[in-house]
Amino acid sequence: MEIEETALPGIGLRHEFTTRGRRRVGVVAHHKGRRELVIYDADDPDAVAESLMLTAEEGDVLSELLGAPHIVEKLANLNKMFAGLVGERIRISSDSPYTGRLLGETQARTRTGASIVAVVRDQEVLASPRPDFRFAAEDVVVVVGTPENTAAVAELFRTG
Numbered sequence: 001m002e003i004e005e006t007a008l009p010g011i012g013l014r015h016e017f018t019t020r021g022r023r024r025v026g027v028v029a030h031h032k033g034r035r036e037l038v039i040y041d042a043d044d045p046d047a048v049a050e051s052l053m054l055t056a057e058e059g060d061v062l063s064e065l066l067g068a069p070h071i072v073e074k075l076a077n078l079n080k081m082f083a084g085l086v087g088e089r090i091r092i093s094s095d096s097p098y099t100g101r102l103l104g105e106t107q108a109r110t111r112t113g114a115s116i117v118a119v120v121r122d123q124e125v126l127a128s129p130r131p132d133f134r135f136a137a138e139d140v141v142v143v144v145g146t147p148e149n150t151a152a153v154a155e156l157f158r159t160g
Contacts, residue, residue, distance in 0.1 A: 014038075031124045035059035087142060088150040089120075090157055094137035097160035104131030112152035114145030 006014045008028065016026035016038075024040035033056040041047040054062065092099055098106055108116055119126045119133065120140040126133070135141075143153045 033123065035062075037062070084146055085144060086147050086150055087117075087144050088154065090141045090143060090150075090154045092135050092137060092139045092141060092157055096135075096137070096157050098135050098157055099137045101135060102131065103129050103133040103135065106156060108143075108153050108156060112145065112149050112156065114143050114149035114153045116141055116153070117144050118142040 001017055004016045006016070008014055012028055012030040014026055014028045016024055018024050023042060024045045026038040026040070028036040028038060030036065035054040035056070035058070037052045037054060038048055039050040041049040103116060106116075108114060116129065117127070118141075119129050119135070120142065121136065121138075141153070141157065143150045145153070
């Protein structure tokens with residue numbers, strides 16, 4: 001089954017698919033954590049027939065009802081494939097040498113071997129930040145690598 005992903009600037013991310021019954025269904029993941037379930041009109045796949053706004057908690061419940069155990073099983077298989085890799089969250093303190101500086105200046109990948117894959121700022125996830133991304137105090141940096149690599153990135157943000 002093919003899932004289409006569409007970035008919605010200023011809103012979030014929309015995922016859509018077509019059911020076997022030829023109905024288009026989508027989920028809009030808003031930056032603030034809300035989820036919107038969208039069902040498109042059967043006669044006009046570009047027109048929305050029904051839209052239901054869900055809180056993050058309601059989205060979690062619906063996800064469980066629709067098969068979260070199956071998804072957990074798939075994630076477990078992914079974890080086996082990427083054994084040895086970890087994801088860490090590192091909060092940037094106001095006294096970090098990189099507060100106010102650009103991601104590219106850290107040379108984190110070159111210096112540590114770990115990858116900075118996202119930054120969380122004010123509860124908004126900024127995926128795949130570019131080298132010209134400027135860090136701010138209280139940003140949470142999401143790093144993927146070995147335990148040693150990610151620890152080296154944490155040390156980098158503490159001491160430079």
